[in-house]
Amino acid sequence: MSRIDTLPPLRQVIASHQLSARKSLGQNFLLDLNLTAKIARQAGDLSACDVLEIGPGPGGLTRGLLAEGARRVLAVEKDARCIAALQEIAAAYPGRLEVIEGDALQIDPLAHLTPPVRIAANLPYNIGTELLVRWLTPPDWPPFWQSLTLMFQREVADRIVAQPGSKAYGRLAILAQWRSDARIAMSLPPDAFTPPPKVSSAVVHLTALPRPRFEADAATLSRVVAAAFNQRRKMLRAALKGLAPDIEDRLHSAGLKPTDRAERVPLEGFCALARALDA
Structure with missing residues (x-):
């Protein structure tokens, strides 16, 4: 039995810490630990990697990443209400979880990470695309990350993997496919989340290429x-x-x-x- 089973169910964590999801923070919590473990597995073998997680909330995916063997997880969370719940997870996995309270758009996580690095997150809907574009457009390539395993609204996921001739094809597809291999790894219905969003979601896995697919400035x-x-x-x-x-x-x-x-x-x-x- 993995250590994750000794921690309280997420519904209990949310109730005890009064963590009702806030629309202003783009929060939709994923409470099924079987699903969060499945998402963590999409990131591949994490035993030799540091994992950056943005917006962990009450820590469902965090627990999945740690239980699946991540060497270490750096969790960046803007909502101060969630910090105590995440610290409980850190106590159950000594030395393997560091929690930073702050805005992911303002924090440089590199000082807290040891390569190789992978990113896995159920991204807050209101900053997900902006973070992806930043990770795909660093000054130098290859980037600091090996792969991205990210949850998006299904519409955004479709735009990332879109092919020429489709309505979804556009700037996001070009940015993603120029420098990475991108695929939709799994889909999730609205009722998988609390509260249920109005749209379906999907997990996209992007693997960084050693160099851009075609030469261009x-x-x-x-x-x-x-x-x-x-x-x-x-x-x-x-x-x-x-x-x-x-x-x-x-x-x-x-x-x-x-x-x-x-x-x-x-x-x-x-x-x-x-x-x-x-x-």
């Missing part, structure tokens, strides 16, 4: 993709005309049709255009 690629998808209904020659006076020539040199629209252009095409613009 990150800043140039970002500008191209932003301009293209900000006016995704327009043809490329119109949407991108602000990037270069000879944009049609640049599109041709990248093997793209000026009359195409952004949602039809594959990742390789955007990278080719970024190289053409830099040339």
Whole structure:
């Protein structure tokens, strides 16, 4: 029997610490420890890794990560009400859980982590996409993390793995797939959470590539993709005309049709255009 079984059920933890979920913090608690263990397993073998968890809440996934053998977990939690509950978990796993109270958007966790590092989190809905973009766009690549195992609203998960030609395909798909292998690992219905959100959720697993999939300058690629998808209904020659006076020539040199629209252009095409613009 694992040590996790000696800790109180999460419903009891929530009741004893008065941890009602707050919409302002994007909180939806996952209380089924079988599910949290399953999510933890999606992150792979954690026995030789530090794991960064954002928004642990009452600690359901935290317990799953530790029970599944994570070498060490760093949990960053903004809600002061949850700290005491997380410290109870830390006491049950001596030396393996560090809890930092604060805003994940403001804290640099690197000083508290020893490589190799993986990130696993049921991200608060209101900051999930922003955190993902930050992790995918560091100044240097490869990043400090080996993999990301993250819970999102299903709509966001679909955008991360979307392929050209689909309505979900856009900037998030380009950012994720340029530098990582991304897949949806599992889906969860609203009633898996307390309180149930209005939408379904999904866990996305992203594995960092040692180098970007296609050559391109990150800043140039970002500008191209932003301009293209900000006016995704327009043809490329119109949407991108602000990037270069000879944009049609640049599109041709990248093997793209000026009359195409952004949602039809594959990742390789955007990278080719970024190289053409830099040339």
